[in-house]
Amino acid sequence: MAVFIDGDKKHFRQLNGMIKEALSSDKNAVINNVNGQRYIAAGLEGDFDIVINGVPGNDLGIFMDGPFIRVYGNVQDGAANTMNGGALAVYGSAGDIICYGMRGGSVYVRDNVGYRAGVHMKEFGEKKPVLVIGGTAGDFLGEYMAGGIIILINRQDAWRPAGYFCASGMHGGVIYMRGNVEVGRDVRVESLGERDKEVLTFHLEVYKSLFEINLENVKIDEFNKIISTGNRPYKKLYAGI
Amino acid sequence: MNEGKVRISSGCAIAGIIDRKREMFSGTDIIESIAVMHERSNGLGGGFAAYGIYPGYEDCYALHIFFDDKGARQKTEDFLNCNLKVGMTEAMPLRKVKTVKKPPQIWRYFVRAKEQKLMEAGMSEDEFMVQAVMKINKTIKGAYVFSSGKNMGVFKAVAYPEDAGEFYRLDEYKGYLWTAHGRFPTNTPGWWGGAHPFNLLDWSVVHNGEISSYDANRRFIEMYEYECTLQTDTEVITYIFDFLIRKNNLSIEKAAAVVAPPLWEQIAEKDQKNREKLRRLRGTYGSLLLNGPFSIILSASNGMMALNDRIKLRSLVAAEEGSRLYVASEEAAIRRVAREKLERIWAPRGGEPVIALLEGADDIFLKQDEAN
Numbered sequence: 025m026a027v028f029i030d031g032d033k034k035h036f037r038q039l040n041g042m043i044k045e046a047l048s049s050d051k052n053a054v055i056n057n058v059n060g061q062r063y064i065a066a067g068l069e070g071d072f073d074i075v076i077n078g079v080p081g082n083d084l085g086i087f088m089d090g091p092f093i094r095v096y097g098n099v100q101d102g103a104a105n106t107m108n109g110g111a112l113a114v115y116g117s118a119g120d121i122i123c124y125g126m127r128g129g130s131v132y133v134r135d136n137v138g139y140r141a142g143v144h145m146k147e148f149g150e151k152k153p154v155l156v157i158g159g160t161a162g163d164f165l166g167e168y169m170a171g172g173i174i175i176l177i178n179r180q181d182a183w184r185p186a187g188y189f190c191a192s193g194m195h196g197g198v199i200y201m202r203g204n205v206e207v208g209r210d211v212r213v214e215s216l217g218e219r220d221k222e223v224l225t226f227h228l229e230v231y232k233s234l235f236e237i238n239l240e241n242v243k244i245d246e247f248n249k250i251i252s253t254g255n256r257p258y259k260k261l262y263a264g265i
Numbered sequence: 266m267n268e269g270k271v272r273i274s275s276g277c278a279i280a281g282i283i284d285r286k287r288e289m290f291s292g293t294d295i296i297e298s299i300a301v302m303h304e305r306s307n308g309l310g311g312g313f314a315a316y317g318i319y320p321g322y323e324d325c326y327a328l329h330i331f332f333d334d335k336g337a338r339q340k341t342e343d344f345l346n347c348n349l350k351v352g353m354t355e356a357m358p359l360r361k362v363k364t365v366k367k368p369p370q371i372w373r374y375f376v377r378a379k380e381q382k383l384m385e386a387g388m389s390e391d392e393f394m395v396q397a398v399m400k401i402n403k404t405i406k407g408a409y410v411f412s413s414g415k416n417m418g419v420f421k422a423v424a425y426p427e428d429a430g431e432f433y434r435l436d437e438y439k440g441y442l443w444t445a446h447g448r449f450p451t452n453t454p455g456w457w458g459g460a461h462p463f464n465l466l467d468w469s470v471v472h473n474g475e476i477s478s479y480d481a482n483r484r485f486i487e488m489y490e491y492e493c494t495l496q497t498d499t500e501v502i503t504y505i506f507d508f509l510i511r512k513n514n515l516s517i518e519k520a521a522a523v524v525a526p527p528l529w530e531q532i533a534e535k536d537q538k539n540r541e542k543l544r545r546l547r548g549t550y551g552s553l554l555l556n557g558p559f560s561i562i563l564s565a566s567n568g569m570m571a572l573n574d575r576i577k578l579r580s581l582v583a584a585e586e587g588s589r590l591y592v593a594s595e596e597a598a599i600r601r602v603a604r605e606k607l608e609r610i611w612a613p614r615g616g617e618p619v620i621a622l623l624e625g626a627d628d629i630f631l632k633q634d635e636a637n
Contacts, residue, residue: 035303036304059301059597059600059601060301060302060595060596060597060598060600060601062304078600079596079597079600081304081595081597082595098596098610100580100595100596100597101580101595117612119580119582119596119612120577120580120612138577138580138612139576139577139615162577162612162614163576163577163614163615164576187614188528188531
């Protein structure tokens with residue numbers, strides 16, 4: 025059984041207090057009528073299952089480590105900011121800087137994301153964050169990306185799925201993108217290897233089952249792979265030479 | 266200490282609602298909308314602009330003035346009586362709100378310029394009013410005109426916006442266009458005059474962000490007899506739009522392309538006609554490019570425009586529902602007040618203006634001289 029929480033017109037401190045209390049005795053929570061409350065599930069650790077109905081405020085799931093959150097609505101700016109583990113599924117679109125500095129876990133967005141998605145995502149050892157976007161992304165996708173995986177499915181075949189300045193300053197990780205690819209210097213576009221295809225197949229299957237969208241028009245071979253040309257693009261800048 | 270002696274950098278929330286069929290609605294919606302974003306402000310500035318609120322006085326300029334003391338009010342009224350025909354005069358109707366502390370005296374005057382003075386000065390009534398307002402603000406200590414448009418008004422305070430709305434009894438007014446601002450100044454003492462919206466004639470601007478090109482913009486605009494007395498970003502933004510649209514007759518779209526032009530590599534991708542147009546605008550008005558992170562709402566009698574900086578360093582969401590168009594820093598602020606189902610909700614791209622004009626209006630600013 026899940027606990028039901030009504031978020032209607034509650035201040036974020038009050039709402040987050042109620043969520044914390046509910047999860048002290050229960051693993052599942054459904055939060056209804058959420059509208060703009062910030063920091064939901066901030067720093068939350070453990071295998072909780074949370075459903076949010078409405079539009080949660082900025083920094084949803086910031087520093088979170090473990091929970092699975094489903095949002096039936098759009099999310100605002102800064103969702104999954106510095107998220108460490110767990111999963112977030114957005115049944116709608118996301119605002120700007122989703123997955124900012126994300127370190128682990130996975131985020132699936134059914135529709136579109138705003139500017140600077142995945143800015144400065146990073147990975148270390150086993151920790152490898154993943155951001156999967158069903159639709160399109162705003163400018164600066166994967167800006168300063170240092171690790172992890174971004175998959176841009178572009179399921180509606182937009183001509184320019186990632187806007188301008190994709191992968192600016194990228195120096196690690198990988199972006200898989202379906203459709204017209206335009207990237208700056210410091211990165212290169214490659215065709216897929218066998219391992220890439222396995223990774224893509226896995227995440228596309230998860231996407232399909234989460235959102236019940238069959239992606240009939242999407243073929244694995246249509247994806248391009250964007251990686252950085254070196255892992256220390258600024259070494260000359262900071263080496264004093 | 267007043268603005269101008271210190272630098273301001275701010276977080277802030279903005280919101281705007283227009284009914285394009287001119288259906289009137291009370292200030293309750295905009296207050297509820299901006300209140301959702303409480304965390305974006307810190308109680309050091311909140312304000313509203315409302316259009317259509319003085320239907321009995323459409324022909325008069327409504328002056329809203331802060332006074333530090335009786336002496337400042339006396340001096341100002343002497344100045345008004347000498348230069349203007351002063352109609353209805355009253356203390357601003359206010360409500361006591363615990364969190365709104367130490368308000369100045371707030372009065373409003375419905376005025377027209379004296380014909381003889383206009384002839385002597387040889388200028389339009391709009392221009393005459395601009396000069397009169399600047400003169401009061403510059404020369405009468407303790408007096409500050411913070412609203413001077415026709416059939417519109419700005420209401421602002423050192424307070425959270427929802428408290429400022431309560432204080433000014435905005436639930437009792439009806440308008441077709443409302444904008445709001447919640448301020449989070451990080452580097453300045455709060456001052457009533459320094460809250461947003463900033464207003465000149467029918468223009469009002471609310472603004473989130475900071476303009477790092479301020480001095481370049483100011484130097485250019487001061488060549489055209491605008492005096493930047495507050496030294497705030499918002500003041501210079503207002504003058505830039507007044508200059509481009511009222512004085513130089515640019516369309517609102519072109520004015521947006523001046524302050525937030527596409528980057529050169531984006532211009533290069535356009536078809537020849539647009540490429541030439543954008544090059545010309547940048548060549549002529551290059552000094553009016555606003556650099557730095559911002560989202561603004563510019564409004565005037567005929568509508569509003571919301572605009573982001575070209576690389577979108579501040580958030581902005583827009584939505585449509587019948588004849589209403591909403592904009593806000595956060596989606597939740599729109600959803601709180603949307604009446605039924607939003608038909609369309611979207612995040613505008615950086616530098617892409619969201620323009621909402623009244624039905625039948627050609628451009629955003631109604632020139633008073635043409636209207637008369």
